[in-house]
Amino acid sequence: MTDLVNVALNAEGFMIDPNQWTKEIAEILARQEGIDVLTPEHWRIIDFCRTTGLASGKAPTLRQITVGTGISTKDLFALYPKGPAKKVAKIAGLGKPEGCV
Amino acid sequence: MKTFLILGAGTAGTMIARKMAAHLDANHWKVIVVDKNDRHYYQPGFLFLPFGYYKEDDVVKPIRNFIAKGVEYIQAEVDQLEPAQNRVTLANGRVINYDYLVVATGTDIHPEETEGLKNGGWHQNIFDFYTFDGAMAMAPAISDFKGGRLVVNVVENPIKCPVAPLEFLFLADAYFTRKGIRSKVDIVYATPLPGAFTKPVASSVLGKILEKKHINVEAEFNAGVVDASRNILASYDEREISYDLLVSIPLNKGASFLGAAGIGDELNHVRVDKQTLQSTQFENIWALGDAANIPASKAGAVIHFQMETAYKNILQHMAGQSLTHHFDGHALCYIETGFDKATLIDFDYTHQPFPGKYPLPGVGPFDLLGETTVNHWGKLAFRHIYYMMMRGIEVPLPTDFSMSGKKQILDQSPA
Numbered sequence: 001m002t003d004l005v006n007v008a009l010n011a012e013g014f015m016i017d018p019n020q021w022t023k024e025i026a027e028i029l030a031r032q033e034g035i036d037v038l039t040p041e042h043w044r045i046i047d048f049c050r051t052t053g054l055a056s057g058k059a060p061t062l063r064q065i066t067v068g069t070g071i072s073t074k075d076l077f078a079l080y081p082k083g084p085a086k087k088v089a090k091i092a093g094l095g096k097p098e099g100c101v
Numbered sequence: 102m103k104t105f106l107i108l109g110a111g112t113a114g115t116m117i118a119r120k121m122a123a124h125l126d127a128n129h130w131k132v133i134v135v136d137k138n139d140r141h142y143y144q145p146g147f148l149f150l151p152f153g154y155y156k157e158d159d160v161v162k163p164i165r166n167f168i169a170k171g172v173e174y175i176q177a178e179v180d181q182l183e184p185a186q187n188r189v190t191l192a193n194g195r196v197i198n199y200d201y202l203v204v205a206t207g208t209d210i211h212p213e214e215t216e217g218l219k220n221g222g223w224h225q226n227i228f229d230f231y232t233f234d235g236a237m238a239m240a241p242a243i244s245d246f247k248g249g250r251l252v253v254n255v256v257e258n259p260i261k262c263p264v265a266p267l268e269f270l271f272l273a274d275a276y277f278t279r280k281g282i283r284s285k286v287d288i289v290y291a292t293p294l295p296g297a298f299t300k301p302v303a304s305s306v307l308g309k310i311l312e313k314k315h316i317n318v319e320a321e322f323n324a325g326v327v328d329a330s331r332n333i334l335a336s337y338d339e340r341e342i343s344y345d346l347l348v349s350i351p352l353n354k355g356a357s358f359l360g361a362a363g364i365g366d367e368l369n370h371v372r373v374d375k376q377t378l379q380s381t382q383f384e385n386i387w388a389l390g391d392a393a394n395i396p397a398s399k400a401g402a403v404i405h406f407q408m409e410t411a412y413k414n415i416l417q418h419m420a421g422q423s424l425t426h427h428f429d430g431h432a433l434c435y436i437e438t439g440f441d442k443a444t445l446i447d448f449d450y451t452h453q454p455f456p457g458k459y460p461l462p463g464v465g466p467f468d469l470l471g472e473t474t475v476n477h478w479g480k481l482a483f484r485h486i487y488y489m490m491m492r493g494i495e496v497p498l499p500t501d502f503s504m505s506g507k508k509q510i511l512d513q514s515p516a
Contacts, residue, residue, distance in 0.1 A: 062323070063257065067367035074325065077337035083321060 004028055014095055018054060021093030029091045035080070038091075042079055045069055049092040059089035059097040103130050106189060106199035108179055108356075110136035110164050112144075112491070113390030113404045114205035119169035119493050120412040127171055133197065135189075137178045139164050142233055143487055144261075145401060148268055148437070150236035151228070151243045152276050159484065161233065167491040179206070182362040184383045201385050201415065204359065204371050208261055208391040208399060210235075212351040215256050221329030227347040230269060231261060242346060243276070248285030249345030254334060255292050256324045259368075260353045261391055261399040263299060264446070266290065267307055268437040269348060274314045275439030288315070291322040291334065291342055300453035302510050303446050306470050310438055353399075355392050370394035375450065376427035378411050379418070387415060397430040397450065405490065406431040409500050431502040433459075435480035443476035445469050449502035455509055460499055462506025469507065 007025060008016040013032075015021060026046060030038050038046070048069050053059045062085040066073050080087040085097045105121050107114045118134045125132065146160035168174045178192035182202075189197045210231050212218045218227065228242060229235035251273060253266050260266075270290055277283040290297075290311065297308040297318065311318055325337040327347070334342045355369035364371050364382055371388035372381045375395040380386035389411055391399040410426035417424050430450030437443050445467050446454035458465040466475050490496050 063367050073323075073337060077323075077325075082338050083323075 012096065014090055015093040018050075018093045018095075021050075025093065026091050029093075033080075033087050033091060035087075035091075039079075041071075041075075045071065045076070045079065045084075045088055046092045049088050049094060053089070053092060053094040059085070059092070059094035061085055061097050103200040104198065105130055105132045105201045105203075106197055107132070107134040107203045107205060108136075108182075108189070109205035109207060109390075109392065110134045110138075110141065110168065110174065111205060111207050111390065112401045113207075113392070113407070114203070115141070115167045115169075115491050116404065116408050117203050117205065117389055117412060118172045120408060121415070122169045122171040124412065124416060131173065132171065133173045133175060133199075134168065135175045135177055135179060135191065135197075136164060137176070139176050141167055141491070143484055145487070146484060147230050147233060147236040148265055148272070150233075151230055151239040151269075152272055153240060153244065157237070162488070169493060179356070179358050182358050182364075184362055184364055184380075184386060187385065199385075201419070202383075202387070203415075204364075204386065204388040204392050205390050206356040206359070206392050208353045208355050208368075208370065210351040211354050212349065214352045214354075215324060215327065215349075217327035217329060218256075218349060218351060220327075222327070222332070222347065223329075226332070226345065227327070227329065227349060229349055229351060230265075231350060231353075239348070243273075246277075246282075246286070246346060248282055250287040250289060250343060251346045251348065252289045252291060252334060252342055252344040253348045253350075254290075254322070254324055255294075255350045257293060257352050258299070259399065260350055262434070263398055264434050264436045266292070266350055267297060267311070270311065270316050271314065271439040272437055274316060278440075287317070289317045289319060289342060289344075291319040291324065291336075293321065293323050295320050300448065302456075303448075303454040303470065306444075306456075307436070310444075310472070314439070359392070366394045368394075375430065376410075377414050377424045378407060378428060379414065379424065384418065387411060395428075395430065398432040398434065400432055400434060401487065402433040403431065405496070406433075406500050406502075429502050431500070435476060435483060437477065437480055438472050441477050442472045442474055443480045444472050445476050445479065447502070447507075452502065452504060455504075455507040457507030462503070 049060055076084045089097050107118050114134055122132045141162050141164045143160040146155045149155035180192045181190040187199050210229055224238045228239035253270055255266055277286045296304040298304040323337045326335045332344050355365055359365035360369040366372055371393050373388045373393045378387050390404045397403050407428050410428045413426045414424040433447050435443050435445050448454040456470040459467045459469050467479050486496055
């Protein structure tokens with residue numbers, strides 16, 4: 001059983017080093033965000049965010065996730081209630097998404 | 102003969118057309134600018150139309166007034182861009198083969214992307230002020246408003262001029278106060294952001310102004326559905342806000358032909374290098390102004406600051422040199438705060454807005470992040486400066502961002 005003792009987090013609970021991330025850490029972070037079980041649909045979004053986030057160095061925005069995965073905003077909110085982009089970024093071990101400037 | 106093609110004759114297209122006509126040899130280059138409109142809008146003025154402070158003549162001029170000598174202007178819609186073939190087809194069937202292309206088609210509102218926003222209430226008790234038509238249509242609804250809840254909602258970021266929704270709120274507060282009915286008007290700002298603005302120090306300053314004016318902020322509100330039959334705006338997390346008058350800032354997207362051409366991002370804003378403004382996919386394509394996907398504010402002042410670096414980079418590329426001019430993301434925005442006062446923010450890619458003086462450090466006359474009447478005069482004077490700029494009269498504003506004379510405040514909260 002992994003825990004978060006050795007995982008570096010910033011003040012808002014985002015992982016500082018995305019390379020420290022594991023699937024087990026994701027499950028713990030998800031529980032902290034109120035998501036008890038990560039279903040295959042949850043994972044599809046996490047995998048998308050990991051792939052694009054690591055390539056660009058930035059967590060994807062809500063719009064990038066819906067366009068990139070084909071999952072509707074409504075469904076995304078059902079899977080990750082309240083702020084999906086922020087929540088997925090946190091669970092996927094990425095920084096906070098810069099939705100705006 | 103080579104062709105330098107510019108799509109869009111708004112702020113960015115007008116400025117780059119003039120720069121290129123001045124720097125390219127007319128014996129070898131033809132500069133063409135295409136726009137679907139024959140009207141040039143002073144877009145920052147749209148904010149004042151609903152309150153009757155500006156009239157149509159203040160914000161609308163013929164495009165031809167601003168097209169530089171030696172530039173061919175074509176009024177037509179773009180049907181298709183084929184970047185691999187260096188070719189643009191216009192809706193009237195004309196085909197233009199270009200050597201260099203500048204995309205300056207801006208960004209536009211898309212109310213149809215939000216469920217229910219255009220069903221029923223649109224231009225009855227739901228309005229936008231990001232289009233001339235929307236701002237004009239709203240004016241009678243504002244002057245006839247007798248009381249109730251006014252909701253201003255940003256659907257999704259990024260948007261053109263991220264401070265304009267705040268200015269609208271401040272002006273509405275002042276308008277209804279002067280009319281003597283402010284106590285009957287509940288003003289609500291529903292925003293997807295966690296606070297008033299995108300940058301922490303400015304967000305805190307502007308948030309305090311909202312509070313002082315009794316404007317209620319509904320933060321982290323992601324608008325999902327509008328139910329016009331019940332006058333309800335609902336978020337994806339099922340919060341409901343009822344409204345009597347809804348002022349919507351709908352989703353902003355670039356022109357659809359850019360998405361079809363494969364050079365746009367998920368919102369059809371052109372993918373460019375944020376410093377050189379060159380397309381990341383085609384080296385003879387640049388995108389300027391709101392059409393580009395750079396992480397800077399979509400605002401006219403940003404275009405002014407971009408122009409110096411952009412045209413020099415294009416000329417360097419033509420000469421086979423490497424691009425040495427880097428845009429720093431500089432933005433400068435006057436923010437109307439109501440009662441003939443305004444504040445001012447100055448920032449770039451790496452520095453958020455801080456308090457200080459502008460443009461002369463320590464002297465001003467303008468106060469950064471302070472609310473003054475002088476700032477308000479600056480805002481009003483800007484319309485005349487804008488038209489001068491569009492006519493090619495140089496305006497002496499420092500292009501590069503500077504931290505000199507500013508008080509750097511350590512972040513209390515992350516960006």
